[in-house]
Amino acid sequence: MxxxxxxxxxxxxxxxxxxxxxxxxxxxxxxxxxxxxxxxxxxxxxxxxxxxxxxxxxxxxxxxxxxxxxxxxxxxxxSEERDLGVTVDHKLKFHAHCTATAGKAFRTLGLIRKSFQRLDEKTVPILYKTMVRPIIEYGNVIWGPHYKGDQQLLERVQHKATRLVPGFADISYE
Structure with missing residues (x-):
């Protein structure tokens, strides 16, 4: 062809x-x-x-x-198209992809929170690395968040994952 x-x-x-x-x-x-x-x-x-x-x-x-x-x-x-799981718009920007990725990661964190009764500092990192991080990192060489708003959105996923650990919920990231 x-x-x-x-x-x-x-x-x-x-x-x-x-x-x-x-x-x-x-x-x-x-x-x-x-x-x-x-x-x-x-x-x-x-x-x-x-x-x-x-x-x-x-x-x-x-x-x-x-x-x-x-x-x-x-x-x-x-105005935007999804190709091999990565959404790109007509300006070659990836904001829609970052938003969708963060949403999927937040839903996965919610599923983890509801599915496991005992979460601790050993279990959460394992669950995060196996279930959430692959969602965030898929294709990030292509779409890596270049804009501050997109970076902050994805960092919120990590902050929420940290708050799953008992005793870590009130830790400040500043």
Whole structure:
């Protein structure tokens, strides 16, 4: 498939991402031709794209938002997309991902608190390292919190985990 298009194409399992820098009407036409070639490839190999899942995202500022179509359907525009578990927006920022990650980590801490009757300074770190930390650290090389608000949000998860230990609830982090 990637050989039939001139745009960059990233493939993983049954997922494909096609992208290119578009600064002119000619490049818009090239991207549309690549989308048409993908549709042709899928017909040749009797593999159909789920048009409802096919989206277009314009990245950056001042980017002219063009419409693209596949198999006669105009592709829906999205301002954020999730790829391999990491959410990125059209400005290449990860605030939505940090918020979702913190929410999932807080829910996991709540589950730990409700599931275990006796939590102590030995049990909490083990549970935190096995159940919560992987949620926070998944893909963080890509999305690592660059903004203070996102950093503080994720630090609140660690503070809440510390408060699960009896006697540590009133410790100040300042």
């Amino acid at each position: 990637p050989g039939s298009i001139s745009s960059t194409c990233n493939l993983f399992a049954d997922d494909a991402k096609v992208f290119r820098r578009v600064n002119s009407p000619q490049e818009t036409a090239v991207l549309q031709a690549d989308i048409n070639n993908l549709a042709g490839w899928s017909n040749d190999w009797q593999r159909s794209f789920n048009i409802e899942k096919c989206k277009r995202m314009h990245i950056g500022y001042g980017n002219p938002c063009k419409e693209y179509e596949m198999q006669g359907h105009i592709l829906d525009e999205t």
